[in-house]
Structures are given as structure tokens and as C-alpha cells.
Amino acid sequence: MKQTNYTFCIPCLFGTEGLVSDELRRMKMADVKTEDGRVFFSGPFADCVRANLSLACGERVLLVLGTFPAPDFNSLFEGTRALPWPDLLPADARFPVTGYCLDSALFSVPDCQRIIKKAIVEKMKSRYSLQQFPETGAEYKIRFSVRKNLAMLALDTSGTALHKRGYRPAHTEAPLRETLAASMVRLSRYRGREDFCDPFCGSGTIAIEAAFAALNRAPGVYRDFAAEKWAFSDPVLWRDLRNEAICAEYSGDYRIFASDIDPLAVQIARENAVRAGVDHIVRFEIADARSFSRSAERGIIVTNPPYGERLLDHEQAEALYRDFGRAMADRENWALYLLSPDPDFETCFGRRASKRRKLYNGMIKCDLYMYFESRR
Numbered sequence: 001m002k003q004t005n006y007t008f009c010i011p012c013l014f015g016t017e018g019l020v021s022d023e024l025r026r027m028k029m030a031d032v033k034t035e036d037g038r039v040f041f042s043g044p045f046a047d048c049v050r051a052n053l054s055l056a057c058g059e060r061v062l063l064v065l066g067t068f069p070a071p072d073f074n075s076l077f078e079g080t081r082a083l084p085w086p087d088l089l090p091a092d093a094r095f096p097v098t099g100y101c102l103d104s105a106l107f108s109v110p111d112c113q114r115i116i117k118k119a120i121v122e123k124m125k126s127r128y129s130l131q132q133f134p135e136t137g138a139e140y141k142i143r144f145s146v147r148k149n150l151a152m153l154a155l156d157t158s159g160t161a162l163h164k165r166g167y168r169p170a171h172t173e174a175p176l177r178e179t180l181a182a183s184m185v186r187l188s189r190y191r192g193r194e195d196f197c198d199p200f201c202g203s204g205t206i207a208i209e210a211a212f213a214a215l216n217r218a219p220g221v222y223r224d225f226a227a228e229k230w231a232f233s234d235p236v237l238w239r240d241l242r243n244e245a246i247c248a249e250y251s252g253d254y255r256i257f258a259s260d261i262d263p264l265a266v267q268i269a270r271e272n273a274v275r276a277g278v279d280h281i282v283r284f285e286i287a288d289a290r291s292f293s294r295s296a297e298r299g300i301i302v303t304n305p306p307y308g309e310r311l312l313d314h315e316q317a318e319a320l321y322r323d324f325g326r327a328m329a330d331r332e333n334w335a336l337y338l339l340s341p342d343p344d345f346e347t348c349f350g351r352r353a354s355k356r357r358k359l360y361n362g363m364i365k366c367d368l369y370m371y372f373e374s375r376r
């Protein structure tokens with residue numbers, strides 16, 4: 001890889017593109033551009049390492065190898081074969097191909113996978129004088145997209161998705177993806193100054209991500225990434241940037257509270273916080289959110305109560321929103337950011353939100369109901 005400047009692509013959950021581009025700009029990345037469900041930037045390979053270690057809201061970091069029109073299989077094959085695969089992949093590389101097609105003449109993902117694989121093998125044959133490739137070495141996951149007849153081919157530098165921080169082998173029944181929890185915390189503008197609380201904490205994801213935000217923790221600093229095993233990747237670079245991220249952490253006396261009515265959930269959340277190394281700043285307790293009792297005058301609540309899908313039925317969920325609304329009625333100095341797919345949430349809760357923001361929890365379309373009027 002002689003090139004010194006690359007294009008990178010960060011796929012992200014719908015609704016979080018703006019947050020990911022803010023994170024990248026704060027990291028001083030160049031040429032940040034947003035599309036539906038993904039954000040691009042450019043820079044040296046060190047920026048790819050930084051993004052993997054530090055992004056809280058993005059799903060993975062892709063190294064873009066090429067973009068070209070692909071209205072048919074032939075152009076997909078030729079466009080793929082034209083890319084410099086043997087400069088990137090050693091002869092023993094494992095290179096599974098995955099991707100998706102959207103609004104394009106090519107719509108069969110398995111057929112596109114097959115064509116792309118074949119084109120890469122053809123190109124590799126010309127360099128390695130091999131007829132077959134053993135695929136026994138390091139993994140170079142190839143990701144493709146065909147959107148509006150434009151193909152993009154990329155190497156997945158993250159491997160395991162970025163939301164898998166490594167602290168949550170155990171989770172409760174309806175856990176929130178870590179990147180979505182981090183996005184909700186970002187939207188609440190919590191910076192570690194005031195009291196923070198998740199009264200429906202389940203496996204503790206939101207409180208743990210809030211602790212990361214307070215500490216300025218790079219969420220990926222204690223996990224590994226696919227690109228670390230790649231032939232052209234420099235281990236010293238990864239080590240130095242990891243150390244840099246660790247040195248940039250803050251320490252302080254943060255007030256983060258997490259509670260749940262289910263004792264098992266609280267136990268799991270506490271264990272996850274220990275694994276995440278934030279159990280010293282998150283305080284857990286078994287409590288009923290319907291009698292919210294934090295003594296502080298003001299603070300921030302970020303939470304996702306049961307939806308009436310996986311937990312509780314719809315009526316029970318709405319009754320819970322009503323009771324929680326009553327408990328929060330005299331707590332207008334507490335800002336509230338609550339994720340729910342229920343279009344009637346505000347009616348049940350008893351107050352109109354200051355603002356709403358559409359976010360997807362997996363396939364479930366939700367709104368983040370934001371109450372902050374009295375605080376800004």
C-alpha cells in the first residue's frame with residue numbers, strides 16, 4: 001500500500017449520521033461527508049486506527065478501495081478486477097465478501113458476492129501464480145454496496161462491529177445496541193457535569209456509555225480489530241494511538257445512577273460495568289421507576305423503558321408510561337431523553353416533548369422524546 005491518503009466509510013444506524021460526522025469532525029478528520037446510513041472521511045491510515053478506537057456511534061470503519069458504475073454483472077466484474085487486490089491481500093488471506101444492493105438494477109446479493117469473489121480471484125491469480133487460494137491466513141472482510149447502480153468496494157478494518165465493545169457478554173432481554181445508547185447520550189449533551197440517571201437500565205448499556213462519555217473513554221481501546229492482523233498494518237501505530245487514547249481519559253467524581261425493577265437485570269448491569277471498568281462511577285440499585293426518587297434538584301435522564309413488544313404488552317407499557325409521567329410531573333428540572341416506538345407516548349406520559357428525533361432500534365422505528373425546555 002503505497003498510497004498515503006485513503007477514503008474511509010463509517011456505516012451507522014439510520015438517524016445517527018449527524019452524530020457520527022460530529023464525532024469525526026471533533027477528531028479533526030478531513031472531508032467528512034454524510035449519506036443515508038453512512039459517513040465518509042479521508043486521511044492517512046492512522047486516522048482509520050483513531051476512528052476504530054474512538055468512535056462511539058459508528059458501526060465499523062471501512063477502507064474504501066473503489067467506487068464505479070455497476071449497472072450489470074459485467075461492469076461489476078471488471079470494476080472489481082481493476083482494483084489492486086494483490087497489493088492488499090497476501091496469498092493466504094481469507095476474504096469473505098458481504099454486502100447489499102439498494103435501488104439498483106443488480107439486486108441479487110448472492111450473485112454479486114459470487115461475481116466479486118471471482119473477479120478478485122482472477123486478479124490474485126495474475127500476481128501469485130496460483131490456481132486456488134487456501135484462505136487460511138488473516139481475515140480481510142470485503143464489504144460491497146450497490147446503491148443507485150454505483151458499486152463501492154471496501155475492506156472492513158474493524159472486523160467485529162464497533163458496537164461490540166466487549167463489556168456485554170451478558171445482557172437482559174431487550175438490550176440496546178451500544179452505539180445507539182452512545183448516540184442517545186450524545187443527544188442529551190451529557191458531559192459528566194450533572195447527575196445522570198437511567199431508571200430502566202436493563203443490562204446497563206446507557207449508563208455505561210454515559211460513563212464512557214464522562215471519562216472521554218475511547219470505546220474501542222481495550223478490544224482488537226481485524227486490520228491489526230493485516231500485512232500492511234503497523235503494530236507500533238496501533239500501540240501508540242491506543243496509549244494516546246488512554247492518556248486522554250479524564251478522572252473525576254461523576255454521579256451516574258442506573259436502576260431497574262428486576263434484581264437480575266441490576267446484577268447483570270453491575271457485572272457489565274465491572275467489565276467496562278466503570279463500576280467505580282456508576283451506582284446501581286433495584287428500584288421502581290414509578291417512584292423516581294433521586295434527590296438532586298436537576299439532572300439528565302436517558303432511558304428506554306419496555307416497549308410492549310419483547311417486554312410487557314402494549315397496554316402494560318402505556319400504563320407504565322402514565323405512571324412514570326406522574327412520577328416525573330414535579331421534576332421539570334430534570335431533562336429527559338426517552339426512546340419509545342409508541343406514537344402515543346406523549347399522551348400517556350402527560351407532556352409534549354420539546355423535540356423528537358427519529359432513531360431505529362434494530363428494525364423498530366422509534367422516537368427519542370426529548371424534554372429539556374426548562375433547562376436551556
Ligand SMILES: C[S@@+](CC[C@H](N)C(=O)[O-])C[C@H]1O[C@@H](n2cnc3c(N)ncnc32)[C@H](O)[C@@H]1O
Nearest residue numbers: 175176200201202203205260261262288289306
Ligand atoms: C427495554 S429494557 C432496557 C434495556 C436496556 N437499555 C439495555 O440496554 O439493556 C426495559 C427495562 O425496564 C425494566 N422495567 C420494567 N418496569 C420497570 C419499572 N417499573 N421500574 C424500573 N424498571 C422497570 C425491565 O426490567 C427492563 O430491564
